[in-house]
Amino acid sequence: MPPADAHPARQPAARGLDRDPSTAASTGTVLLTGAAGAVGTFLRRGLPALGWHLRCLDLVRPARDDGLEWVTADITRPAELAAAMAEASAVVHLAGIPGETGFDRLLHTNIDGTYRVFEAAVRAGVRRFVYASSNHAVGRHRAGAPLDGAAPVRPDSLYGVSKAFGEALGAYVADRFGMAVAGIRIGSCCERPTRLRHLATWLSPGDTVRLVHAMLTAPGLTYATVNGVSANTRGWWELDSARAMGYQPQDDAEEYAQELLAGFGGPLAADDPDAMYAGGRMAVPDPAVPGGEPSGGCAAPQA
Numbered sequence: 001m002p003p004a005d006a007h008p009a010r011q012p013a014a015r016g017l018d019r020d021p022s023t024a025a026s027t028g029t030v031l032l033t034g035a036a037g038a039v040g041t042f043l044r045r046g047l048p049a050l051g052w053h054l055r056c057l058d059l060v061r062p063a064r065d066d067g068l069e070w071v072t073a074d075i076t077r078p079a080e081l082a083a084a085m086a087e088a089s090a091v092v093h094l095a096g097i098p099g100e101t102g103f104d105r106l107l108h109t110n111i112d113g114t115y116r117v118f119e120a121a122v123r124a125g126v127r128r129f130v131y132a133s134s135n136h137a138v139g140r141h142r143a144g145a146p147l148d149g150a151a152p153v154r155p156d157s158l159y160g161v162s163k164a165f166g167e168a169l170g171a172y173v174a175d176r177f178g179m180a181v182a183g184i185r186i187g188s189c190c191e192r193p194t195r196l197r198h199l200a201t202w203l204s205p206g207d208t209v210r211l212v213h214a215m216l217t218a219p220g221l222t223y224a225t226v227n228g229v230s231a232n233t234r235g236w237w238e239l240d241s242a243r244a245m246g247y248q249p250q251d252d253a254e255e256y257a258q259e260l261l262a263g264f265g266g267p268l269a270a271d272d273p274d275a276m277y278a279g280g281r282m283a284v285p286d287p288a289v290p291g292g293e294p295s296g297g298c299a300a301p302q303a
C-alpha cells in the first residue's frame, strides 16, 4: 500500500464514479475478479444489461465468454493486477476461496490476494470497491434475532476470519485513501434455495445483480457493510441499510418453502446448527466433513 498522502485517489483528476454516482451506470469500467465463479457468473449475466462495461478477471476463462472482456490473471500477482486495473473506475472483488480450508490457503488467496487487489486499486486511482464478504464473518451471532448489516464481526471459521480481514482492509482504504468501499456479507448466493437455512439466507441471482449495482452507484458512500440476502419472508438479516443505498430486492425464498419443507420432512430442529447460528453448520465444525462446506452451500445435500 503506498503512503496515504501520496495516493493518486486523492488527486482531483482521478476518474471516478463519485463525480456523479447517479449517471455512473452507463460509463464505468468495472474490474470483476473471480468472474468465472458462481457469483461472478450471475453478475456477468446481469450487470452488462445495466450499462456496466465488465473486465472479467479469473485464473480460468469459461468456455463461453459472452463477448465480454477477459483477463486471465492471478490476484496474488501484483504485476498482473496492475495491468488489469488500467482505466477501471470500480472493482467488484469476488476472487477467493469460498469456504473453510487450511489457514495457509486462506492466507495466500483471501488475505494476501485481497490485500493485493486493494493495493492495485489504490495505485490505479479506482474510486469505488465492492467487496464480497460473507455471512461467515458474522456467523457466530445467533440465528433468528435481527442482525444488523454493520454488526461486529464474529467469525464462525478461519474462512470467516479471512473475510473479516477484507472488511477491515476496506475500512482502512476508505479512511486513508478516500476510496468508496462497500462490503457485502453475502448469504447463500445460489440459483435457487436448496437447504432449509436458505429460506432465511438466500440471495437470488437477480438480487445479486441489483445489490452490486446499488453498491456501485449509491451516492455518498464512504465505507459500509450490508447484508446480502433477498427479501426473504423468513429472513432476519437487516436490509434497511442496503435499501437506503438503493437496493430493491425482488425475490423471496418463500416461493420454495413448501417444496423444501416437504423434501426435508419439516422445519429445522431447534438444536440444528443451521437454526442456531447465523453461519449455520459452518459455526459448528463437523469432523466428518473435513474442510467444511463451501460458503454458499448451494449443492443440494445428499439425503
Ligand SMILES: NC(=O)c1ccc[n+]([C@@H]2O[C@H](COP(=O)([O-])OP(=O)(O)OC[C@H]3O[C@@H](n4cnc5c(N)ncnc54)[C@H](O)[C@@H]3O)[C@@H](O)[C@H]2O)c1
Residues within 6 Å of the ligand: 033, 034, 035, 036, 037, 038, 039, 040, 057, 058, 059, 060, 073, 074, 075, 076, 093, 094, 095, 096, 097, 098, 099, 109, 113, 132, 133, 134, 135, 185, 186, 187, 188, 189, 190, 295, 296, 297
Ligand atoms: N456463493 C455464496 O453464497 C457466497 C457467500 C458468501 C460469500 N461469498 C464470496 O463471494 C465470492 C465468490 O464466491 P463464489 O461462490 O462465486 O466462489 P467460486 O469458487 O465459484 O468463485 C471464485 C472464483 O475465484 C477465482 N479465483 C480463486 N483464486 C484466484 C486467484 N488467485 N486469482 C484469480 N482468481 C481466483 C476462482 O477461479 C473462481 O472462479 C467469494 O469471495 C466468496 O467468499 C460467496
